[in-house]
Amino acid sequence: MEEGECWAECLDVAVRIARTAGQLVQEAVKQEKSVSSKSTPTDLVTEADQQVEDLIISTLRERFPSHRFIGEESSAAGEKCVLTDNPTWIIDPIDGTCNFVHSFPMVAVSIGFAVKKELEFGVIYHCFDGTLYTARRGHGAFCNGVRLQVSKEKDMSKALILTEIGAKRDPNTLDIFLGNMKKLLSAPVHGVRIIGSSTLALCHIASGAAEAYYQYGLHCWDIAAAAVIIREAGGCVIDTTGGPLDLMSRRVVAAGSQEIADYVVQQLQPISYGRDDHDP
Ligand code: 2AM
Ligand code: CA
Ligand code: CA
Ligand code: CA
Numbered sequence: 323m324e325e326g327e328c329w330a331e332c333l334d335v336a337v338r339i340a341r342t343a344g345q346l347v348q349e350a351v352k353q354e355k356s357v358s359s360k361s362t363p364t365d366l367v368t369e370a371d372q373q374v375e376d377l378i379i380s381t382l383r384e385r386f387p388s389h390r391f392i393g394e395e396s397s398a399a400g401e402k403c404v405l406t407d408n409p410t411w412i413i414d415p416i417d418g419t420c421n422f423v424h425s426f427p428m429v430a431v432s433i434g435f436a437v438k439k440e441l442e443f444g445v446i447y448h449c450f451d452g453t454l455y456t457a458r459r460g461h462g463a464f465c466n467g468v469r470l471q472v473s474k475e476k477d478m479s480k481a482l483i484l485t486e487i488g489a490k491r492d493p494n495t496l497d498i499f500l501g502n503m504k505k506l507l508s509a510p511v512h513g514v515r516i517i518g519s520s521t522l523a524l525c526h527i528a529s530g531a532a533e534a535y536y537q538y539g540l541h542c543w544d545i546a547a548a549a550v551i552i553r554e555a556g557g558c559v560i561d562t563t564g565g566p567l568d569l570m571s572r573r574v575v576a577a578g579s580q581e582i583a584d585y586v587v588q589q590l591q592p593i594s595y596g597r598d599d600h601d602p
Pocket of ligand 1: 361364365366394414416417418419420486487488489518519520521539540541544
C-alpha cells in the first residue's frame with residue numbers, strides 16, 4: 323500500500339473514533355462530573371478526560387500497533403512528549419475542559435497525525451453540535467464535507483481576533499496578556515474573543531469566521547490537528563516570533579492572511595512557558 327493511501331485509511335479511522343469519542347463527551351456533559359485540578363487550581367481535569375483519551379488511544383493502538391501516541395492526559399501522567407519520525411497521533415481528548423465542566427457549549431475532540439515530524443491530517447469534532455472539521459495535507463480542509471476557506475482580509479482594523487488566557491495567572495503574566503490585548507484592540511480591530519477551546523477557535527480561523535488567533539501556553543495537542551486544517555483552508559500557522567511553527571514551543575499565531583499574521587506578530591510581547599518536549 324502507498325503511504326498516501328495508508329494515511330487516508332488512518333484519517334477514516336480518526337474520523338470514526340473522533341465521532342464516537344465526541345458523542346461520549348456529549349453524554350458525559352449531562353452526568354455529574356468529578357473535577358480535579360492539575361498544574362494550577364484553574365487547570366481542570368475530569369474523569370471523562372482520562373476515559374476519552376484511553377478510548378481513543380486503545381482503539382488506535384490496536385489498529386496501528388507500530389504507531390506512537392502523544393495525548394494530553396498520558397503526558398500529564400508522565401509519558402514522554404517527543405515527536406519522532408515515526409507515525410505519531412497527537413490527541414486532545416477534551417479540548418475545553420473548563421467549558422465541559424460548566425456545560426458551556428465549546429468543547430472538542432482533536433486528533434492530529436504526523437509522519438517524519440510533518441503534520442499529515444487533522445480531525446476536530448465539536449461535541450455539542452456535531453460539527454466535524456477535517457483536513458489532509460494537499461487535499462483541502464472541510465467542515466461537514468464542505469470545503470473551508472480562510473478570510474482573505476488584510477486590513478487589521480477590520481479583523482476579529484481570537485485568543486486564550488493560558489494557565490499562568492500571576493500579575494506579571496496577566497499584565498503582559500492584557501498589554502497584548504490592549505495593543506490589538508487599539509489597532510483598532512473589530513473585536514477580541516476568548517471561547518475557551520483553542521482547537522475550536524482555530525477552526526474558526528479555518529472557516530473564515532475570524533481573522534487571527536494567537537496564544538502562549540497551549541500544547542502540541544491543541545494545535546496539531548488545527549494547523550493542518552488552517553493550512554489546507556489557505557491560512558498560515560506560524561510562531562509568535564514570525565518564524566516557522568514549532569509544535570512543541572507552546573506558541574502560535576494563526577491567520578487567514580500573511581499580512582494579518584505579520585501584524586499580530588509585531589504587537590506581541592512574549593509570555594514564556596516551558597516546552598512540551600522538555601525532560602520530565
Ligand atoms: P484544555 O481544555 O484541553 O486543557 C482554554 O483554557 C484553552 O486553553 C483550552 O483549549 C485549553 O485546553 C487550553 N489550555 C492549554 N493548557 C491549559 C492550562 N494549563 N490551563 C487552562 N487551559 C489550558
Ligand atoms: Ca487540560
Ligand atoms: Ca486543549
Ligand atoms: Ca484537553
